[in-house]
Amino acid sequence: MLLPALVACSQEATPADPKLWTLFDVQALYAGGAAATHGLAPNDGLPGGIPLGQLLNGSELVATHAWTEVGDVSYVTTEVWSGFDRVWMQPAYVPITGWQAGVPQPLLDAAGLQHPIFSVGPHSGFYSPFWQIVYAQVPAATSPGALTAARQVLDGGYPLTPSEGRTMPLAPTGIMGGGNPGTGWLDGAPISYLDFGTATFTWDAQNVVQELPLYVFTLMGADGQPHVLPEAPNVLGTAPPPSDLTVQPTTAPTIGGNLQQPRYGAYWRVYTVVIPPFASIFAPTNSPLSAALNADLTRIRGTAAAQYSTDLAGEDPSMLATYVGRVAVDPIDSATGVPDCFGSLGMLTACTWVISQADLEQDLDLSTGGPTGITVTAPVIDAYGAPVVPL
Amino acid sequence: MRARGALPFGLALIVLSSGGRAAAQVPPPPPSAAAPPAAPPPDTQATPAPPPASADEPINDSDGYTPPADGPGAPSALSIDGYVDVGFAKAQGDGTSFAPGDQSVPADYGVDPFAPAVNSRGDVASTDAGGRFVNGFLPRSVGIGGRPSFLLNTLDVDLKYTPPATPLMVFSRVQFLPRFTGAGDDTRVYVEQAFGRLIPFDSQEFAISAGKFDSVFGIEYLDNESNIRTGVTPSLVARYTTGQSIGVKLFYRIQIAPLWSALSLNVAGTNSGSFVEALQPPDASLSGEPVGSGRLGYELNTPIVAAKLGASGMIGPRNDQGDQSAHQTAFGFDARVSGFGVYLNAEYVHVDEGQGGPKTTSLGTFPFSSAFSMRGGYLQVAYAFPWAVRALHKVTVYARYDRRHAWFDGFTPITVDRLTGGLRVDLWEAIILKAEYLDNRELAGAPTVANNVFTSSLVYSW
Numbered sequence: 001m002l003l004p005a006l007v008a009c010s011q012e013a014t015p016a017d018p019k020l021w022t023l024f025d026v027q028a029l030y031a032g033g034a035a036a037t038h039g040l041a042p043n044d045g046l047p048g049g050i051p052l053g054q055l056l057n058g059s060e061l062v063a064t065h066a067w068t069e070v071g072d073v074s075y076v077t078t079e080v081w082s083g084f085d086r087v088w089m090q091p092a093y094v095p096i097t098g099w100q101a102g103v104p105q106p107l108l109d110a111a112g113l114q115h116p117i118f119s120v121g122p123h124s125g126f127y128s129p130f131w132q133i134v135y136a137q138v139p140a141a142t143s144p145g146a147l148t149a150a151r152q153v154l155d156g157g158y159p160l161t162p163s164e165g166r167t168m169p170l171a172p173t174g175i176m177g178g179g180n181p182g183t184g185w186l187d188g189a190p191i192s193y194l195d196f197g198t199a200t201f202t203w204d205a206q207n208v209v210q211e212l213p214l215y216v217f218t219l220m221g222a223d224g225q226p227h228v229l230p231e232a233p234n235v236l237g238t239a240p241p242p243s244d245l246t247v248q249p250t251t252a253p254t255i256g257g258n259l260q261q262p263r264y265g266a267y268w269r270v271y272t273v274v275i276p277p278f279a280s281i282f283a284p285t286n287s288p289l290s291a292a293l294n295a296d297l298t299r300i301r302g303t304a305a306a307q308y309s310t311d312l313a314g315e316d317p318s319m320l321a322t323y324v325g326r327v328a329v330d331p332i333d334s335a336t337g338v339p340d341c342f343g344s345l346g347m348l349t350a351c352t353w354v355i356s357q358a359d360l361e362q363d364l365d366l367s368t369g370g371p372t373g374i375t376v377t378a379p380v381i382d383a384y385g386a387p388v389v390p391l
Numbered sequence: 392m393r394a395r396g397a398l399p400f401g402l403a404l405i406v407l408s409s410g411g412r413a414a415a416q417v418p419p420p421p422p423s424a425a426a427p428p429a430a431p432p433p434d435t436q437a438t439p440a441p442p443p444a445s446a447d448e449p450i451n452d453s454d455g456y457t458p459p460a461d462g463p464g465a466p467s468a469l470s471i472d473g474y475v476d477v478g479f480a481k482a483q484g485d486g487t488s489f490a491p492g493d494q495s496v497p498a499d500y501g502v503d504p505f506a507p508a509v510n511s512r513g514d515v516a517s518t519d520a521g522g523r524f525v526n527g528f529l530p531r532s533v534g535i536g537g538r539p540s541f542l543l544n545t546l547d548v549d550l551k552y553t554p555p556a557t558p559l560m561v562f563s564r565v566q567f568l569p570r571f572t573g574a575g576d577d578t579r580v581y582v583e584q585a586f587g588r589l590i591p592f593d594s595q596e597f598a599i600s601a602g603k604f605d606s607v608f609g610i611e612y613l614d615n616e617s618n619i620r621t622g623v624t625p626s627l628v629a630r631y632t633t634g635q636s637i638g639v640k641l642f643y644r645i646q647i648a649p650l651w652s653a654l655s656l657n658v659a660g661t662n663s664g665s666f667v668e669a670l671q672p673p674d675a676s677l678s679g680e681p682v683g684s685g686r687l688g689y690e691l692n693t694p695i696v697a698a699k700l701g702a703s704g705m706i707g708p709r710n711d712q713g714d715q716s717a718h719q720t721a722f723g724f725d726a727r728v729s730g731f732g733v734y735l736n737a738e739y740v741h742v743d744e745g746q747g748g749p750k751t752t753s754l755g756t757f758p759f760s761s762a763f764s765m766r767g768g769y770l771q772v773a774y775a776f777p778w779a780v781r782a783l784h785k786v787t788v789y790a791r792y793d794r795r796h797a798w799f800d801g802f803t804p805i806t807v808d809r810l811t812g813g814l815r816v817d818l819w820e821a822i823i824l825k826a827e828y829l830d831n832r833e834l835a836g837a838p839t840v841a842n843n844v845f846t847s848s849l850v851y852s853w
Contacts, residue, residue: 017759126761151837154492
């Protein structure tokens with residue numbers, strides 16, 4: 001009979017279902033009892049996935065330390081995508097009353113604030129925090145609250161002027177820790193957002209946001225599995241790999257021209273990089289962070305801790321902080337388990353550190369890791385010790 | 392021989408007068424031995440199926456099994472039927488529902504791309520989104536944009552074979568669909584149906600079909616073919632209920648003669664349920680689990696008024712992706728009432744789809760299948776003037792009101808409606824001329840766009 005043939009049976013493996021987590025989802029997971037260690041997208045190439053604690057701590061965005069071609073930076077993570085091969089920029093309409101010398105004159109409310117009108121909500125898989133500002137020129141007498149939905153803008157027949165792209169994650173009200181908070185409209189209802197400014201991403205002719213690599217170091221453990229070192233800084237790349245970068249840029253990477261501050265991309269694909277046996281991670285034990293890192297290393301490797309010079313123990317931890325978690329590819333002294341350049345603060349500058357995409361491509365075999373299925377919104381909020389002010 | 396029930400003679404007359412072609416919404420011309428009805432084998436659910444009052448009457452067109460007479464003069468076991476549908480259409484704007492100035496993506500999530508339909512297949516004037524990304528919520532297109540154009544909508548060839556002295560019927564429907572789009576020639580040869588149907592018991596209206604067959608959901612699928620449909624275009628909810636699929640179907644009907652009534656049950660397990668092939672491919676199961684669908688129907692056939700009521704349901708994994716846990720459910724109610732030349736059809740459909748994995752439709756592959764919901768329906772009224780003069784067999788005027796409220800997860804819900812008005816003229820038994828106007832309106836959510844359509848259809852049947 002044919003009927004038995006209708007009964008479901010085993011099927012071939014199918015691609016992972018695409019999944020997006022926004023700050024709304026993260027907050028909901030916390031509210032449901034999830035711990036900060038709960039991993040998002042744990043099966044998409046990054047061991048353990050992205051822990052909730054990397055996005056939010058209460059209502060605070062969490063800063064993550066990373067290295068770039070120029071120096072160390074901090075970024076926050078506001079969205080995590082799993083299984084998406086691309087993400088699109090969406091339009092956000094900003095009513096203006098006209099132009100003066102080429103500058104749009106926004107329609108402001110009584111408090112002097114403008115309220116963009118978003119076109120896609122955070123519960124859609126096609127939601128994106130990457131918005132193209134589309135200025136809608138409305139009559140000067142228009143009430144600031146008259147337009148609250150994209151349909152009204154389009155039906156109004158107002159002149160539309162597509163403009164810059166801005167990274168503005170929609171967020172639950174009260175989230176802090178990065179970006180300028182604001183309130184816009186979505187389908188007639190107010191919604192909060194965080195504005196990380198313009199010059200934070202580029203896009204192609206089909207509005208696909210261009211991704212950059214975010215390298216996460218992993219370490220092969222005694223169990224034969226790769227492990228992420230949460231204390232180790234990541235590396236923000238500057239070009240889609242392989243970039244064939246052979247010379248470190250001497251200026252800060254920027255998006256857009258004539259910018260006075262470094263502008264890093266905000267959309268990243270997570271790549272893993274396996275730390276090879278010949279490389280070392282700087283993790284002396286004279287600060288809580290480095291002690292934790294050292295303990296993790298010992299636990300994962302299942303071997304005794306490396307022997308750091310007693311000279312380092314006497315150093316001011318703040319002087320060493322900039323080196324903690326860095327990976328060096330200098331030869332390891334078999335007696336101590338660390339390179340000789342780890343011997344003193346002064347020698348650290350002579351180490352061959354791997355802290356940029358160029359270093360990675362030059363000094364490590366990147367084929368041991370590779371791209372994951374995870375992409376993130378991760379705008380840089382501090383660069384080289386100074387806050388990055390949204391433009 | 393199959394037992395023929397002794398239904399009231401009046402019932403048989405009503406059926407014969409109101410359903411010459413079982414699936415037609417309006418009565419066709421009287422049967423003629425010289426030019427037998429060219430309708431395809433209709434679904435058994437659609438037909439009241441009372442047997443003829445006498446052996447001299449034409450066989451009922453229920454398509455229930457009727458053994459052929461043996462010997463010389465017996466009807467041929469093989470019949471070849473079909474039709475040609477030639478259209479002429481003009482849509483407003485650029486032939487799409489995409490609003491100029493709207494840059495949100497996917498472009499097909501914030502509008503109804505199915506609105507500017509031009510033919511009975513639901514093909515639209517255009518689906519050109521102007522380079523914007525779309526995610527597979529699209530109908531087929533005839534690629535004419537906003538330009539007026541003649542179209543060869545369908546060349547349909549039906550083969551039906553009934554092996555002598557067996558309770559089996561084999562049917563195939565192959566359609567040639569000449570299309571030319573902006574990307575070049577897009578002509579297809581499409582096997583719309585191909586199935587065998589077995590009626591194992593002479594004494595029961597019980598049929599088992601296996602192959603690719605019509606939907607069992609609702610009633611609009613009965614009008615899929617342009618030589619049967621009263622008007623030209625399908626409703627705004629047809630995309631969810633009228634698709635063919637491959638699987639197994641069981642039909643059972645019991646006549647309750649004293650009450651002039653019948654109850655029927657039609658259930659199917661198929662690859663894709665009742666969605667049209669542009670939305671869910673019917674020719675393979677992507678999830679590995681069948682989609683169940685069915686309809687429970689009640690028929691009342693009095694000498695004055697005939698009424699048919701039904702409740703339908705569908706459940707199973709959505710077949711535009713591979714995740715078995717991504718379910719689609721649908722239910723609906725339908726009604727058909729006819730009397731005094733007036734024909735009223737109404738249907739309500741409720742659809743929910745869960746989010747699934749990467750999306751695959753007959754039109755291509757897309758990033759992922761979003762959760763989706765729809766509530767909608769239509770009401771159609773037709774009146775057939777009691778005229779029959781020489782070649783003019785019938786004139787029918789009709790109007791239909793459609794309404795559809797739908798939303799993709801996270802996107803603005805949209806509400807659209809459509810008012811369709813048209814005229815149908817039947818000449819002889821082989822020619823149908825239809826013309827109609829579609830007034831599409833975006834009531835909420837979707838931007839207002841010029842996407843009304845004038846379309847017409849000239850159908851030759853053989």
